Ligand SMILES: NC(=O)C1=CN([C@@H]2O[C@H](COP(=O)(O)OP(=O)(O)OC[C@H]3O[C@@H](n4cnc5c(N)ncnc54)[C@H](O)[C@@H]3O)[C@@H](O)[C@H]2O)C=CC1
């Protein structure tokens with residue numbers, strides 16, 4: 001076995017460790033089947049790290065990430081840590097610094113309505129027959145999450161700043177992705193109000209000139225949020241800034257059936273990436289063994305595809321997930337009547353992979 005990949009495994013808080021356990025089982029099966037070696041090294045991050053070491057991103061964890069080929073991330077945060085100083089909070093003190101440190105400017109969140117349980121989509125029957133297949137491409141290292149912020153007395157502020165260079169590089173990714181899909185980019189902004197959106201729109205127009213085979217449309221964020229619910233099938237690639245992409249991707253997940261289905265890849269163009277579910281630590285269901293592991297498992301598949309080029313293994317995982325969904329082996333976030341828990345869904349995906357010949 002000559003191919004060997006080193007993965008930093010950061011389960012984090014809440015449901016993170018529960019869903020990560022299932023993703024690791026899946027990775028071990030595909031490594032065996034597709035003949036590559038994985039070194040999976042676990043480290044503390046987020047609230048778990050804060051409790052154990054006093055900081056949400058310990059130096060050892062960062063060093064492990066730097067020495068790895070990719071990061072498989074669970075989720076961080078929860079009510080236990082929300083009152084802390086901002087940089088001590090798990091989200092601002094670990095996840096955002098990881099995104100910035102590795103320049104992970106491109107966040108991809110693919111969302112589809114799986115035909116097998118389209119009837120369970122909250123939008124059924126209006127959209128299910130026409131489906132949805134959207135790739136949300138979100139700028140991840142700029143915008144209001146990283147701008148100057150402050151608080152004094154009864155006033156607080158956050159700053160949104162975007163440069164032409166930042167918008168250009170994420171727009172390039174969106175157009176290239178659209179070329180391989182439905183050849184349409186919908187760029188989301190609020191250019192009727194925001195100066196950064198005017199620059200965003202102008203810059204996307206410039207980039208579009210290099211992709212004459214891709215149709216570009218612009219849409220204001222408020223309309224986009226509405227159009228997604230009204231007719232999600234109209235979208236192919238949605239190009240968003242950091243804040244708008246964060247919000248719209250949760251909406252895409254809900255239309256697909258659950259936040260527990262939506263994976264994500266955060267990339268910097270070098271092959272290195274951080275892979276995590278689009279959702280958070282779900283404190284309301286943590287510890288109950290009922291979290292949906294599919295977003296974490298599909299995030300592992302994206303890691304195999306984007307960081308390691310193991311396309312066959314990635315597709316095998318995606319097929320196994322699809323098959324379990326078709327057999328209605330799903331957690332209760334998708335079907336409230338279901339009795340399958342996190343481990344049962346993970347085990348079904350593992351069994352499907354083991355049975356499949358390739
Ligand atoms: N990447 C990350 O680590 C993220 C962390 N967070 C943090 O997570 C904590 C909780 O945030 P919320 O706003 O409640 O968002 P959340 O995404 O954790 O949960 C929202 C709703 O979706 C459900 N949900 C999410 N993932 C699920 C899964 N795999 N299976 C079944 N149901 C699932 C939850 O049960 C909850 O009802 C906060 O501290 C937040 O800052 C939020 C988003 C991303």
Ligand SMILES: CC(C)CC(=O)C(=O)O
Pocket residue numbers: 091092095246278279
């Ligand atoms: C800490 C947040 C920005 C995480 C989040 O909500 C996301 O990445 O979707």
Ligand SMILES: [Mg+2]
Pocket residue numbers: 246247250278279
């Ligand atoms: Mg979010």
